[in-house]
Amino acid sequence: VTEVRDDGKGVLRECLLYIQKHLQRKDVNGFFAAPVNDTIAPGYSNIIKEPMDFSTMLLKIENDTYDSIMDYKTDYVLMCNNAMTYNRPETIYYKEAKRLLQSGMKMLSKEKLLSMRRSLG
């Protein structure tokens, strides 16, 4: 019987899928569910050099591209910051990005991650 070695990526993937499901629930309008394109956001690709959205992050989770939860957090912060760079503060996109960032930081706080790592043993 070939021993199926869990390289630990399986645990990380489960954590990230759980975290993303929790965070994406906050994006009720789906503004962050798919890549923003220049049709709906004129000039977007000229202003935002590194686009990011939840669908791209899900692909990266499934392809085991992230090597840690903090690595995933970098993309999450990038996604929110892109929206706060391209959109004016009075727009719903800016406001939603700010809210996502705040709720995300609670979930992805160092304390929370340390306690998660302790509980995973």
Ligand SMILES: COc1ccc(OC)c(-c2cc(C(C)=O)n3cccnc23)c1
């Ligand atoms: C109005 O319906 C949608 C549907 C999907 C969107 O992004 C995937 C967006 C959207 C999402 C964004 C963001 C995230 O900056 N955006 C900026 C300007 C104009 N539209 C958007 C809006």
